[in-house]
Amino acid sequence: MPVQKGAEVAPAKGKLGVLLVGLGAVSTTFIAGVEAIKKGLAEPIGSLTQMGAIRLGKRTDNRNPKIKDFLPLASLDDLVFGAWDIFPDSAYEAALQAGVLEKDLVAKLKKPLQKIKPMKAVFDQSYVKRLTGTNVKTGKHKLQLANQLIDEIAEFKRKNKCDRLVMIWAASTEVFMKQHAVHRTLKSFEQAMRDNHKAIAPSMIYAYAALKSGIPFANGAPNLTVDIPALMDLANENGAAVCGKDFKTGQTLMKTILAPGLKSRMLGLDGWYSTNILGNRDGEVLDDPDSFKTKEESKLSVLEYILQPDIYPELYKDFSHVVRINYYPPRGDNKEGWDNIDIFGWLGYKMQIKIDFLCRDSILAAPIVLDLALFLDLAQRTGMKGVQEWLSFYFKSPMTAPGLYPEHDIFIQLMKLKNTLRHLRGEDLITHLGLEYYD
Numbered sequence: 459m460p461v462q463k464g465a466e467v468a469p470a471k472g473k474l475g476v477l478l479v480g481l482g483a484v485s486t487t488f489i490a491g492v493e494a495i496k497k498g499l500a501e502p503i504g505s506l507t508q509m510g511a512i513r514l515g516k517r518t519d520n521r522n523p524k525i526k527d528f529l530p531l532a533s534l535d536d537l538v539f540g541a542w543d544i545f546p547d548s549a550y551e552a553a554l555q556a557g558v559l560e561k562d563l564v565a566k567l568k569k570p571l572q573k574i575k576p577m578k579a580v581f582d583q584s585y586v587k588r589l590t591g592t593n594v595k596t597g598k599h600k601l602q603l604a605n606q607l608i609d610e611i612a613e614f615k616r617k618n619k620c621d622r623l624v625m626i627w628a629a630s631t632e633v634f635m636k637q638h639a640v641h642r643t644l645k646s647f648e649q650a651m652r653d654n655h656k657a658i659a660p661s662m663i664y665a666y667a668a669l670k671s672g673i674p675f676a677n678g679a680p681n682l683t684v685d686i687p688a689l690m691d692l693a694n695e696n697g698a699a700v701c702g703k704d705f706k707t708g709q710t711l712m713k714t715i716l717a718p719g720l721k722s723r724m725l726g727l728d729g730w731y732s733t734n735i736l737g738n739r740d741g742e743v744l745d746d747p748d749s750f751k752t753k754e755e756s757k758l759s760v761l762e763y764i765l766q767p768d769i770y771p772e773l774y775k776d777f778s779h780v781v782r783i784n785y786y787p788p789r790g791d792n793k794e795g796w797d798n799i800d801i802f803g804w805l806g807y808k809m810q811i812k813i814d815f816l817c818r819d820s821i822l823a824a825p826i827v828l829d830l831a832l833f834l835d836l837a838q839r840t841g842m843k844g845v846q847e848w849l850s851f852y853f854k855s856p857m858t859a860p861g862l863y864p865e866h867d868i869f870i871q872l873m874k875l876k877n878t879l880r881h882l883r884g885e886d887l888i889t890h891l892g893l894e895y896y897d
């Protein structure tokens with residue numbers, strides 16, 4: 459990740475291919491959204507790269523360029539989309555099936571969406587128990603499947619005349635896995651692929667193919683995937699940027715907005731109970747206890763890190779944190795998330811906060827996919843390789859350097875992100891100290 463202040467950033471010329479693993483609700487809402495924005499039918503709300511500004515210099519300098527004007531980011535017109543899925547439906551059919559966007563809007567985008575047909579997936583039902591599909595690759599062993607992906611990536615680049623590529627995992631959440639001895643080195647990882655070892659999940663095969671091809675990889679689900687030494691070594695060796703895990707949307711987004719606020723005022727926490735109903739395919743997959751376990755781990759870690767019970771035992775020791783996801787088909791993608799928060803204040807007096815968030819998961823996730831594609835491409839053009847901690851802002855379980863605890867507080871994450879951009883451009887970092895105004 460280290461990069462020099464004011465580093466050279468190669469221009470964003472030519473096409474950027476965005477390769478999506480999974481062509482479900484999130485991916486189609488992202489692609490359709492970009493197409494709608496390009497046609498002038500909608501605004502890129504929720505996207506920091508498109509809407510965000512960045513303050514430069516002193517408060518009195520009045521320099522607040524848009525982020526997209528401050529740095530050479532790929533333009534939406536230069537994006538080309540590719541995908542893999544276990545279902546053969548085009549992005550048009552998949553968008554209708556996902557039911558996130560209104561049919562009228564999807565119909566207006568039929569032409570570009572219909573052109574996106576998913577390539578055959580690397581899939582094994584033992585890792586996502588609730589799904590079966592037909593659009594699946596076959597091969598003697600996992601390394602062979604990886605090589606098929608590598609060939610497809612090269613072919614996609616050639617056919618679409620792309621200058622650069624990024625890969626983003628927006629496929630279903632796999633079952634919970636821990637690091638295994640075969641994940642330790644690239645050599646043992648490749649041997650395990652040849653041996654069809656159980657510790658090599660499909661998501662790892664995609665990540666391997668991306669990194670082997672020297673293209674950056676983002677993990678939008680909580681799967682272990684690229685968060686293992688073998689693949690991190692490969693990323694560093696091949697100069698590829700990596701980030702993850704699990705897009706921060708919905709309830710966890712709210713948690714990382716609210717918890718830092720409670721902590722900033724030294725308000726205590728007895729418990730935080732979160733429950734959701736959702737009825738999309740993601741909800742169905744998460745109805746399987748093994749996939750839910752992966753998600754649960756990702757969602758639970760947030761409060762522990764933000765509240766730091768070891769530093770503030772009087773306020774946060776032993777608080778109860780429960781997260782539930784209930785599959786409830788009538789709601790489709792329109793999730794409802796309830797939080798009951800038991801807090802205490804001055805002299806230990808108890809209070810409660812209730813949140814009822816009627817949210818749309820994929821509407822919150824789509825701009826994250828866009829920002830990650832553009833920022834990962836920027837990182838790549840700047841020669842930033844390995845874990846991109848400055849992109850923690852977008853994730854429920856941010857990846858970090860080994861031994862470092864992740865930063866979950868969304869405000870610190872945003873400051874880290876913006877300071878990284880300032881650093882890249884040779885601008886002064888903003889510390890908010892502000893003493894200079896009182897000299």
Ligand SMILES: NC(=O)c1ccc[n+]([C@@H]2O[C@H](COP(=O)([O-])OP(=O)(O)OC[C@H]3O[C@@H](n4cnc5c(N)ncnc54)[C@H](O)[C@@H]3O)[C@@H](O)[C@H]2O)c1
Nearest residue numbers: 480482483484543579628629630631679705707739740819
């Ligand atoms: N929507 C959100 O707000 C949000 C937030 C955080 C994380 N996520 C994660 O993002 C992922 C996508 O969410 P979604 O709502 O689009 O789900 P979805 O079920 O609509 O789409 C996932 C797609 O991935 C496909 N798939 C599964 N395994 C595959 C494989 N091995 N190769 C290729 N395709 C495969 C499925 O067929 C499906 O079409 C999920 O893992 C979800 O947990 C979503």
